Amino acid sequence: MNAAQETKPDNKGLKKEVSRRRTFAIISHPDAGKTTLTEKFLLYAGAVELAGSVRARASQQHTASDWMTMERQRGISISATALEMEYQGFRINLLDTPGHQDFSEDTYRTLMAADSAVMVLDSAKGIEAQTEKLFRVCRMRGVPILTFINKMDHPGRDPLALLDEIERILGIAAVPMNWPVGEAPSFQGVYDLRGNKMLRFQRTEHNRFRAPVQVSGIDDPALPELLGQAAYDKLVEDASLLSGAVAEFDLVRFLNGTMTPVFFGSALNNFGVEAFLNAVLELAPAPVARETEQGVIDPASDTFRGFVFKLQANIDPRHRDRMAFVRVCSGKFEKDMLVLNPRLKQEIRLSRAFKLFGRERVSVDEAFPGDVIGVVSPGLLSIGDTVTTGKPIDFAKIPVFPPEHFAILVNDDVTRFKQFNKGLEQLEEEGAIQVLNSEDALRREPIVAAVGELQFDVVLSRLEEEYGVKARVQRLGFCGARWIRASDGAIPRMSLSTGMRRCRDKNDGIVVLYNSKWELEYFQKENPGLILSETS
Structure with missing residues (x-):
């Protein structure tokens, strides 16, 4: 029986929770x-x-x-922040988003x-x-x-x-x-x-x-x-x-x-x-049915399903952990339940789950469609992941945006090398930045790529506030990046103009940085056998 054909349980309690x-x-x-x-x-x-x-x-x-x-x-x-509250018999899950x-x-x-x-x-x-x-x-x-x-x-x-x-x-x-x-x-x-x-x-x-x-x-x-x-x-x-x-x-x-x-x-x-x-x-509507590649998912289905739309480290300095924000889409979440992460092809026990109110957290024993819960599961959940008690399923893809701003990130305290690397790793997992490493042996500092320039200020502030690392950025003049692969699947050979830079991302993918649209067009002309992508 596929996801679209699943029968809805005769569960008035679940339907009531969904409706409110x-x-x-x-x-x-x-x-x-x-x-x-x-x-x-x-x-x-x-x-x-x-x-x-x-x-x-x-x-x-x-x-x-x-x-x-x-x-x-x-x-x-x-x-973005999740805020949960009760008001006049309704359970409100309010998602406050950045305006900038x-x-x-x-x-x-x-x-x-x-x-x-x-x-x-x-x-x-x-x-x-x-x-x-x-x-x-x-x-x-x-x-x-x-x-x-x-x-x-x-x-x-x-x-x-x-x-x-x-x-x-x-x-x-x-x-x-x-x-x-x-x-x-x-x-x-x-x-x-x-x-x-x-x-x-x-x-x-x-x-x-x-x-x-x-x-x-x-x-x-x-x-x-x-x-x-x-x-x-x-x-x-x-x-x-x-x-x-x-x-x-x-x-x-x-x-x-x-x-x-x-x-x-x-x-x-x-x-x-x-x-x-x-x-x-x-x-405003109660939680609605959602389209997936396997069919339409009704929130009143008895199979638990949710997806991760956000990661945030160090929300509460007393805990120093990484929280995955999971939107419940169908079924009922219960503490300690065993779910499948199809990306990893691995089962995960959700034993540390919380309802959220800004940075505050309270342990939660159950949640219903529409709720947003925070799950602490180091290294096992990433943005876009699905968790389910049923068959693997794919919700709509979480959008990814090409970076437009680039800077070298310099650690001013080499004695805090581990904290510096840990902070960068967690910030990249959150999707705020991408970390690139130049293949030029003369530069060992990482290159930070971001959609918005203010993200650099966020990186510096959070490295100091959450990891005790003082760092600085050196802006680079690149205006864009392209991920590279060859049409035959081999390691691509390429001809770079003087101003371009070849880098590697966290998955060892090849990325080139360029300074102008003309430079990119010239690179494409000189390397006709390469496939270029705006995102990894």
Whole structure:
């Protein structure tokens, strides 16, 4: 019986657990408010007592999702984080992703583990480059997207123009679920178009909003007095425009990724966040069936299956171990269960598994589809691996990106040679960098290859923080790399131009580094028998 033909067990308990799970990622351009919104979600779910600020000030409460020293110093998200919480009977698995493009590889992998996504936009900036790039990844996978337009209590663009931009640039229908009333600095709140409620914003010491005011509709005579005549007239005018220009919300179109519900609010000032979180839980899908090369996998299948989408070493300095982030896709995980890793053709006992909350961990005895668990299994799990109690199976491939930045990494303390090598090995396993060794005998220091230049800063920071090694980088002028093999399978002979460099990767594969597109084209012309690949 193949994977696609497996019968679903008559297990109401498993189906109930699946139905109450919501696993979603939060995506945005840097500084749109993604991490702030994440923290407010945690606050409403009771997962934290005081929401942290992402601003890099020593006096402020740290965010739960940004736990690295460098993240806290710079006020940016560097590494994707899993946060699990309970809220109103739902089990939420929230995946907070880096916004900066230099860490987009980690974000892309994390999106593979999500069933839906929350897209955060700055009301003054609209669709920005990284937001558009991450949206395209969601669109390719058909991931449903909910949109939160942030910072409405600050001067921004016209809401109708923002809706038009979403539809024009992203090619997706945008349907407002609430509508802002007043413009900053006279922002009054949002009108709930579905529930006919007015959520009024009130600037106080803690920036709280007044309780929602229930009205009978946009024509309720209480609204002009509540809002003021000018603000009410503008709301009526906008509502009239929306009724003729915007499609009605269609759940089917949302679930297939061609329509996004749009909400307005202010994450920093805690306005509209609770209503948005409730909408996410109402609209976002429970764990869905997944396509594999062996057929469609239903989450309610009795066979346990999951895949590794992230590795992270030294999350907690008290443990100094390597954690594999496993997304559960079907069946029930149980502590100490024996699973097959098809890549190694080896069985692994998952005896050290944890539920995750940023850098915090708690031992877990069971998990269900949609959950993300951390598994400590040194050397036995890699990014993209599948674990299963059934027959071998292959989920969609985790994307790999070609490096664009290169630098020589110099260890300034030769007495810590072992720590230096261990740190590089673990960072490479995480997929943040690739380590190359030049075949030029004059240079023994490793060459670090990365998708984004900020990864070099991360490497230096983590080597010092986690391994006690001080190092420095010497930037190289190469703009790209190609992995080389010969069409006949023999060790390739090649002619290199003066500026190119031949290296070996961790698997002893041959890599050449080049300085320009012209140089690469010339190399291809001079070596017609070679097969070139952007990735290993």
